[in-house]
Amino acid sequence: MATDYSKLPNISAQGTWTVSSTKHGFGIENLHDGNVETFWQSDGHQPHSISVQFPKRHQIHAVSLYLDIDKDESYTPCRVAICAGTNQYDKQLVKDEVFTNEPRGWVDFRLTDIDGPMLMAHFLHIEIPLNYENGKDVRVRMVRVLGPPPSEEKFRREHILPYTSQEFYMYESLR
Structure with a gap:
């Protein structure tokens, strides 16, 4: 079953965003303004990157x-690598994709396996x-960072194990 990404909750606003560089007048605020006619443009050496740090x-x-x-045209990425972790120093590669088709519109990168563990992270790094x-x-x-489908969040809330120790929370998900 294909995921309808438009129905997933957008959690982008919950993080603090940074970019590797920016061209004057085409800053990071354009990534979240809801207007596809505006854009962020880098200004520097490759690779370029977008990072988001979540407080929790x-x-x-x-x-x-x-x-x-x-x-x-030539400003369009043809390869994207996504890393996640607790901070910029322990990030791990979770997706590396070279486009087979020229991108026109939303390009979605699923970061979880079907029926697999949910990606849990404080830090997300998109490298181009x-x-x-x-x-x-x-x-x-x-850019949109998307949370789990509401049905999965409800399932996790209702079927949580009754353990509350620090040790349990340390090992509750796989990295």
């Missing part, structure tokens, strides 16, 4: 990027090492 550990189901090769046509700077029009 979150269940992360997917990340969605709005990309448009027709408007952005390559662009189409060997472009140097990158443009991303919007």
Whole structure:
């Protein structure tokens, strides 16, 4: 069954966002303004990156990027790597994807396995090492970090084990 990413809760606003570089007038605020006509544009050496630090550990189901090769041409990413962890120093690669089709619209990156453990993280890092046509700077029009489907969150709330010790919480999920 395919996931309808538009129905997943957007948890982007719960984090603090940073980028590797920014071109004047095309800053990080454009990633969350709800307008696909605006964009963040990097200004520096590759790889370019977008990071989000959450104040508490979150269940992360997917990340969605709005990309448009027709408007952005060589500024469009053709490879995206996503890492997660508790901070920038212990992040682990969870997704590395080279696009087989030119992106036009939302590109969704599922970060959980079907029926597998939910990705739990404080820190998410989106790295863009390559662009189409060997472009140097990158443009991303919007980013969404998506939480678990409401049905899964309800299941976890209702079927939680009655353990409350520190040791239990340390080992409740796999990394």
